[in-house]
Amino acid sequence: MATEVNVLELTRKLLAFNTINPPGQERQCARYIGKLLEDGGFKVAYYDFAESRTSLIARLDGRTDRPPICFSGHLDTVPLGAESWSRDPFSGEVDGNRIYGRGASDMKSGVAAMVGAALRLRKTFQEKAGVTFIFTAGEETGSQGASHLAGLSGVLGLCGALVVGEPTANYPLVGHKGSLWLEIETTGTTAHGSMPEQGDNAIYKAVEAVDKLQNFDFNIAAHPFLGEPTLNVGTIAGGLNINSVPDRAVVGVDIRTLPDLPNEAVFEKIRSYLAEDVKIKPIVDMASVTTDPENEWVQAVFDIMESFLGKRPEPRGVAYFTDASVLTTAFDLPPTIIMGPGEPSMAHKTDEFCRVSKIEEAMEAYFDIAKKWCEG
Ligand SMILES: [Zn+2]
DSSP states (O other): OOOOOOHHHHHHHHHHSOOBTTTOOOHHHHHHHHHHHHHTTOEEEEEEEETTEEEEEEEEOOBSSSOOEEEEEEOOBOOOOSSOOSSOTTTTOEETTEEESTTIIIIIHHHHHHHHHHHHHHHHOSSSBOEEEEEESOOTTTSHHHHHHHHSTTTSOOOSEEEEOOSSTTOOBOEEOEEEEEEEEEEOBOOBTTOGGGSBOHHHHHHHHHHHHHTOOOOOOOBTTTBOOEEEEEEEEEOSOTTBOOSEEEEEEEEEEBTTBOHHHHHHHHHHHSOTTOEEEEEEEEOOEEOOTTOHHHHHHHHHHHHHHSSOOOOOOBSSOOTHHHHHHHTTOOOEEEOOSSOGGGTTOTTOEEEHHHHHHHHHHHHHHHHHHHHO
16 A cells, blocks of 8 residues: 655656646546555546546545545646757656756646645544545646536535645745636628728727727725736737738737626626627636635644744735636635645746755645644
């Protein structure tokens, strides 16, 4: 029976599975982790949202009077990018205190640390509250794996507290902004480019919309730890050839939202703000996630992390979204911490690395957090 794992070795093993998304192909990686946990005494189940797109849930059932604590991470990574790497992205090259590879920070190191904590927990586990590990496929392209699990009846079960292992260099964050990506479409009437007066130019309408969006005012106070909401026009496309009046243009808008002005409210605001003949379609719609920093469990996590970080954590959040958007909604909003060993600045970068010492520290921290919950 597997008991303790070397988390550095495990991180290297996980990096060797190419789970670049698209296309993802997380199945082998999921099966590898599942086997370790099954051998370690966990109940493991696999869920495919598409061919070879596998998420897994591993449980250690415990007392029924207290819900389990859940830990979650994603198995996919982003593509390597256009720039060439000076390190092999899949071999888990170690140089001093750094391990390199695609997913080293985001977030196979976090998954490895969770698996390490899980296997160690099993050894000391008896008559305690349960613990659940959720490892998802397809997070990087909009939390497809997590959404799939949330949509399956009775699969996720209960959750009393949630830890999501995204890269924070082990700083426990108490929230993130929501994301609302919109596709804004304008339409017109095509005509020959030499006779524009016979057409209706969709690009001109798109430009008008972009111009208005630049001046959009959310009209909301900054959140205490998430700051201001933001809006960015990320893409624009329209027209088929120079000598025609374009009859269609599409603008892509990325909005990061706050709990006090949730996605639906922003959507309505934008819709009434833009011209009536503009079509708006949400492409990504992920709720913000926040937990009251004074929550008892959050304070218990801060107690634990104070000893690792050398100072007491303060309430902080981030702008990017995580699977927590989907999971917290599915779980009826448990207190949630985002914390993982990866370097936040390394996510999605060329020559991505994670500090080896942070992976070991994360395993210790996850173990302590789980133990504290299960014994509570
Ligand atoms: Zn991630």
